[in-house]
Amino acid sequence: MGTATWGPGASSSIKLFLFMAPLVLVAGLVSVFGPNPSSWLFTAKPSALLFSSVTSSTGSTGAVTTPSEVKQREGLVVVAVDNRAGENVISDDTHFNLSSTPPFSVQAIQTPQQHNRDEETVPQNLGNLSSVNESYVAAERPKLQRKFSILDRTEAGLVKARAAIREARNGNQTQDADYVPIGPMYMNAKAFHRSFLEMEKQLKVYVYEEGEAPVFHNGPCKSIYSMEGNFIHGIEMNEKFRTRDPEKAHVFFLPFSVAMLVQFVYVRDSHDFGPIKKTVTDYVNVIAGRYPYWNRSLGADHFYIACHDWGPETSRSVPNLQDNSIRVLCNANTSEGFKPSKDVSLPEINLQSGSINGLIGGPSASKRPLLAFFAGGLHGPIRPILLEHWENKQEDMQVHRYLPKGVSYYEMLRKSRFCLCPSGYEVASPRVVEAIYTGCVPVLISDHYVPPFSDVLNWKSFSVEVSVEDIPKLKDILLSISPTQYIRMQRRVVQVRRHFEVHSPPKRFDVFHMILHSVWLRRLNFKVHHHHQSQLS
Known part of the structure; x- marks a missing residue:
């Protein structure tokens, strides 16, 4: 048997083994005691925004920030989402009328979330509200619990509300002891109900x-501008919706009355809007100087809320009031800058006595002998056309400039199947609500008018829209509605009436709550967040 020898090849193998063994041992130790791969975090690329973002400066004091200053300074970011480009949440796929805009939607938005002063610790299951930079976190480094501000928590609550509303669209009907919205009068009854409940919560x-x-x-409560005073006082x-702590607020109300500005600040027949403009500008400067919001x-x-014709003009006193703020206006005219998404x-409700007592109610559809009714003076460009074609022309079309002496206006409403509601100098008319109160199907004769609460209500199901150019064909349009369809429309008018009733104190689903719900929907559609305290100083 020959003797085994270690030649040059064996010597190379030994050297290779001695070189590799330590490396293998080190690799094993690293795999056991080294960093966790999950500690490597990467910032995801943010999704494209559906609407332009607005950047502003934050601070506890100072005057109103101008757009030019915004471009130069860092601060809070407001992201607004254009509902027309997004997913409809409150509505179905139904659009409501000839001159109306698509229903308002609630669109999910994602933006990097940063911290506010007065931070509070909240559970991590509120969601990923803050972005992270690409970084390496050592395994032995203790994990810090996230801290979120009051504003972060507020926004997280709105995120949950959006999700609940979307889920409700195709879910089961929620029960409610007071009222359950149901029927074709609503764009999406289930989504509206869930949104209303989330608002209450x-x-x-x-x-x-x-x-x-x-x-x-303060504001008028016994006039055509009664909604200003009623809402301000309401x-x-x-005690349910008002908070005394501004840090917990979703929205901030500017409690001035345009009707009162006209009465006490404007110099009659002066044609000078300057005093009103200065009053509003000074007020906004005061609150901007005292609060950061x-x-x-x-x-x-x-x-703010305005039923006076000068409501839109008042907002032009402060550019951001017009361009950014939620303007609650009777004069909802898209041709004059009204933006349904914002x-x-x-x-417009004319409460001569200050209450709705005696205004509500009327006979059933079968007990209304007149086809249509209107009474009103030459106010604006539309009414002269209506009177020219239909004033005292036909017995069943009762169109008057002035009612005959001894004839009750409200009794005529109750005798009529359709109540004509032409715009005056401004698009809104108190006749719309007067018709609804008396169970008369409203006929909206206007251009560029967005009817109240059209985010929620399907006006096409309980009203008729007629363009100005179709006024000569008005009777034919009304007669083309079958008796069966009219009966359905009239019953729906009675069902939606609760949403226009004025109560003191307010009742659930009444006009006060519907106004708040409209503001709530718009607040759901954008997001506010701060930079970190260190960046604010």
Whole structure:
């Protein structure tokens, strides 16, 4: 048997083994005690925004931030989502009428979330509200619990509300002891109901206490502008939605009355809007100087209410009030700058006595002998056309400039199947709500008008829209509606009436709550967040 020898090849193998063994041992130790791969975090590329973002400066004091300053300074970001480009949540795929805009939607949005002062610790299951930079975190480094601000928690609650509303669209009907929205009068009854319940659960409104009566914290309650005073008094007396802590507010209310500005600030027949403009500008400067919230969002989470014709003009006193704030207006005219995705259409309600007593109710559809009714003066460009074609022309078309002496206006409404509601100088008319109160199917004769609460209500199911150019064919249009269809429409008018009723104190689903719900929907559609405290200083 020969003797085994270690030649040059064996010597090379030994050297290779001695070189590799330590490397293998080190690799094994690293795999056991080394960093966890899950500690490597990467920032995901943010999704494209559906609408332009607005960047503003934050600060506890200072005057109104101008757009030019915004471009130069870092601060809060408000992201608004255009509902027309997104998914409809409150509505189905149904669009409501000839001159109306698509229903409002609630669209999910994603933006990097940063911290606010006065931070509070909340559970991590609120969702990934803050972005992270690409970084390596050592395994032995203790994990810090996330901290979120009050504002972060508020926004997280809105995220959950959006999800609940979407889920409700095709879910089971939620039960409610007071009222369950159901039927074709609603764009999507289930989504509306869920949204209303979420509003009741979450919405908080901060009312600025600055300003003195009669212009501030006051408004008419017994006139055609009654919605200004009724809402101002309603929200100031409300304990459910009003919060005294502005940090917890979703929206901020500017409690001035345009009708009172016209009465007490405007110099009659002067044609000078300057005093009103100065009053509003000074007020916004005061609240922007005392609180951080106006400059925090450039006014996007602020709203005011106006039923006077000069409501839109008043907002032009402050550019951000017009461009960013939620304007709750009776004069909801898209040709004059009303934006359905941002602004709210307010019903014009003429309460001569200050209450709805005696105004509600009327006979059934079968007990209304007149086809149509209108009485009103030459006010604006549309009514002269209506009177020219139909004034005193046919017995069943009762169209008058002035009612004959001794004839009751409300009794005529109750005798009529259709009540004509032509616009005056402005698009809104109190005749719409007068018709609804008396169970008469409203006929909207206007251009560029967005009916109240059209985010939720399907106006096509209980009203008729007629363009100005179709006024000569008005009777043919009304007669083309079959008796069966008319009976359905009239019953729906009675069903939606609760949403236009004025109560003191307010009742669920009444006009006060519907106004708040419209504001709530718009607040759901954008997001506000701060930079970190260190960046604010």
